[in-house]
Amino acid sequence: MSNPVGSLSQSMVYEPRLGMTDESLTVMERSRTSGEPWDPEESKPNMETLERGVPGLYLSCFDMLLTEDTTWLVKVSDSSQTLTLPMARMAPQDEPEQCPVIDSQEQGLSPGLEGQEERSLEQVQSLVVGEVLKDIETACKLLNITPDPVEWNTGNVQKWLLWTEHLYRLPHAGKAFQDLTGKDLCAMSEEEFHQRSPQCGDTLHAHLDIWKSAAAWMKERCSTGDEKTHADEELWSEADSSCSGQPIHLWQFLRELLQKPHNYGRCIRWLNKDKGIFKIEDSAHVARLWGLRKNRPAMNYDKLSRSIRQYYKKGIIRKPDVSQRLVYQFVHPV
């Protein structure tokens, strides 16, 4: 049986035509450490813990806002080659320690086990690519855009830019790409990206290449039909309440987050689902998610909570009988 993950992994890594060159990815690695376009207060995962005891494998873990503020960079090095792949872990497992990359390393990436190295590298690549795809799928749901950049309108492009800028801590470059559709973007060379934004054009171009590759693979996976996942179906059929054509309402968005405790449980959760009582555990995080969805980078909890309070009059959300900080209640629980 063919292994589409493996084949994409190979092409992403070894075929420069896809743009997944070491250079472009190294640029991404460099650039993500500079600039603080969003709130700088976000927590940084403990990198020491993640890097401990992982010879030949460099794992960098930094925050992002999607689900659990965790993005991964995996860099596998040996004497002959270097593979660097950005991984946005937007759908993390319960325990970060169970990162598949670390598992793979334990299966034979250690120096001295050369016979297994090639196979292990492939395994790592497969896992990494799988994670990248998962993350792109999650990002698509959050941003309410399709995975294929070619299909993006100008608004989608701006959302993606905002998202990517946050991901790699780039200065805001949306204006430089204003009025461009996804098709326009995809037709642009790295040089053109650089001309429009000398500071982050390279990174954006490299990141777009990842999305293009991922979209191609997803479509291939759909057409072959042998590995179509639920995630795909959800993604391409736009089954979410947010995809009904109408712009999403704040209360719908909050419901969506609450429906996915695995992804968002650390920033918002039910206190009493039957009564519709929920608590915002991380107000800044929820506000950022909302800002991303609405393409409002200046969104904060002060403004979000004002919008929630507008629901009091409308009978959509209220404060529970016993008022508590950051706790609200849906007037009509499902």
Next chain:
DNA sequence: AAGCAGGATTTCC
């Protein structure tokens, strides 16, 4: 300091 309440105004679709 952060959250809460609600008025006023502006922006966006």
Next chain:
DNA sequence: GGAAATCCTGCTT
């Protein structure tokens, strides 16, 4: 025009 976004003052925890 409706729903938010934005900005604001004053109050509470």
